Amino acid sequence: MHISVIGLGKLGLCTAACFAVKGHYVVGVDHNAEHIVNLNAGTCPIIETKLPELLNRSKNNIVFTTDYAKAIHETDITMIIVPTPSNPDGDFSNAAVEAVLHEIGQPLKEKDSFHIVNIVSTVMPGSCETVFLPLLQNLTGKICGKDFGLIYNPEFIALGSVIRDFLNPDMILIGASDTYSADTICKLYESIVENSPYYAIMNLINAEITKLSLNCFVTMKISFANELASLCHSTPGADVDIITKALGADSRIGPKCLKGGLGFGGPCFPRDNRAMQHYATSKGLTLRLSPAASKVNIDIVDRLFNMITKLVPPPGPVAILGLAYKPGTHIVEESPALHITKRLHTAGYVLRLHDPLAVQLASQELADLGVLCGNPYEAAEGVKMLALMTQWPEYASLDWPRIEQVASPDPWLIDCWRIARGISFNKFSYLGLGLGNSNL
Numbered sequence: 346m347h348i349s350v351i352g353l354g355k356l357g358l359c360t361a362a363c364f365a366v367k368g369h370y371v372v373g374v375d376h377n378a379e380h381i382v383n384l385n386a387g388t389c390p391i392i393e394t395k396l397p398e399l400l401n402r403s404k405n406n407i408v409f410t411t412d413y414a415k416a417i418h419e420t421d422i423t424m425i426i427v428p429t430p431s432n433p434d435g436d437f438s439n440a441a442v443e444a445v446l447h448e449i450g451q452p453l454k455e456k457d458s459f460h461i462v463n464i465v466s467t468v469m470p471g472s473c474e475t476v477f478l479p480l481l482q483n484l485t486g487k488i489c490g491k492d493f494g495l496i497y498n499p500e501f502i503a504l505g506s507v508i509r510d511f512l513n514p515d516m517i518l519i520g521a522s523d524t525y526s527a528d529t530i531c532k533l534y535e536s537i538v539e540n541s542p543y544y545a546i547m548n549l550i551n552a553e554i555t556k557l558s559l560n561c562f563v564t565m566k567i568s569f570a571n572e573l574a575s576l577c578h579s580t581p582g583a584d585v586d587i588i589t590k591a592l593g594a595d596s597r598i599g600p601k602c603l604k605g606g607l608g609f610g611g612p613c614f615p616r617d618n619r620a621m622q623h624y625a626t627s628k629g630l631t632l633r634l635s636p637a638a639s640k641v642n643i644d645i646v647d648r649l650f651n652m653i654t655k656l657v658p659p660p661g662p663v664a665i666l667g668l669a670y671k672p673g674t675h676i677v678e679e680s681p682a683l684h685i686t687k688r689l690h691t692a693g694y695v696l697r698l699h700d701p702l703a704v705q706l707a708s709q710e711l712a713d714l715g716v717l718c719g720n721p722y723e724a725a726e727g728v729k730m731l732a733l734m735t736q737w738p739e740y741a742s743l744d745w746p747r748i749e750q751v752a753s754p755d756p757w758l759i760d761c762w763r764i765a766r767g768i769s770f771n772k773f774s775y776l777g778l779g780l781g782n783s784n785l
């Protein structure tokens with residue numbers, strides 16, 4: 346098929362590369378001209394597992410341009426994957442999606458054949474039918490469902506594994522204005538996926554609510570595990586991992602996203618949760634579960650901050666190992682580890698920061714919070730406490746005697762994910778979150 350992808354960011358560029366590598370012709374559009382120059386020069390401007398390799402393998406099937414008209418004239422399906430940033434009240438802004446619709450309105454008007462406009466960006470429920478559909482009809486003078494199709498087809502991927510998740514989804518969500526468009530998008534995914542996902546085909550509003558509610562449900566599950574971890578922490582003999590393993594074996598619950606730890610972060614979960622609450626308010630309803638999931642998430646940061654200050658007063662020093670919101674990515678947006686780091690910095694702690702990816706690509710914001718260290722051993726130099734914050738696999742095989750050698754005498758180790766449990770330390774006093782071994 347001939348597909349255009351508008352918005353070549355963290356999700357859009359991976360989407361374009363996946364379609365192209367599976368043999369489809371792709372026109373990739375972005376309004377950032379420098380981004381397009383880099384892509385045309387063969388540089389991969391986005392950090393994501395396997396993305397450079399996929400772009401290289403698919404280079405004969407993909408063109409990059411700032412020309413929206415080319416995208417419409419040379420393809421039959423246009424995927425829009427531009428930012429929908431959160432407003433302070435939790436609402437998402439549709440401004441970038443609407444800007445794209447204004448750009449493609451004229452070429453769509455000129456086109457004789459049926460064209461499918463597929464919104465992938467996460468949007469507030471009601472956006473497709475009350476904003477995008479009438480806008481497209483006004484701009485083109487065409488009728489939705491007859492002359493063009495409108496699809497809402499958000500993705501459920503995690504940064505760091507976008508390509509694997511995109512090609513191996515549990516479910517493909519397709520909200521459609523008409524059956525022809527829904528069938529075409531189904532066929533498109535059938536031609537690229539490497540597993541047998543469930544195709545959830547529905548109307549536009551149901552798909553919009555499904556996207557938000559799925560993410561909210563996952564945050565609720567994560568917060569449940571984290572609340573359980575707090576309970577275990579205060580209960581001598583309790584171990585959250587043993588309990589969640591048993592809970593996860595029940596098919597009504599399942600094991601994924603059930604590990605007690607530092608809470609959820611990143612560019613989607615926290616904001617989707619807030620958006621769900623905003624949507625409910627706009628309908629005159631008060632949700633109880635989503636706000637509770639957010640509250641538990643914030644409370645973990647407070648609890649951990651209080652634990653640290655009780656054990657080691659400022660200025661520390663304290664080493665923070667792991668800043669990304671999850672392993673496999675450099676993204677620190679809404680990362681619980683970053684929230685704690687900021688709190689400690691404000692409280693006057695001297696911080697030594699390490700993360701396998703985030704520190705390498707650190708912004709000035711991160712550099713202002715502490716000393717950026719090239720490896721965990723450098724981070725541990727002279728510290729009175731080391732806090733393991735992100736579950737990076739490399740932290741599971743640290744040379745602990747080497748760390749103990751460089752840390753200050755009698756240091757503390759706070760292990761948010763119990764990565765180092767079972768290790769006999771010579772110097773460290775060990776505190777694993779969710780293990781009932783402490784009255785902290």
Ligand SMILES: NC(=O)c1ccc[n+]([C@@H]2O[C@H](COP(=O)([O-])OP(=O)(O)OC[C@H]3O[C@@H](n4cnc5c(N)ncnc54)[C@H](O)[C@@H]3O)[C@@H](O)[C@H]2O)c1
Pocket residue numbers: 351352353354355356357374375376377380426427428429441444445465466467468499500501502503504612613
């Ligand atoms: N990143 C994720 O993990 C993820 C997961 C699921 C859903 N989403 C959703 O996907 C959407 C995109 O997210 P992202 O993380 O890829 O964003 P991003 O910021 O990484 O990339 C967005 C891209 O769109 C381009 N762009 C912005 N306005 C444009 C316009 N008017 N015309 C052409 N290009 C334009 C930008 O230059 C940028 O390259 C958002 O709605 C987000 O909520 C993201």
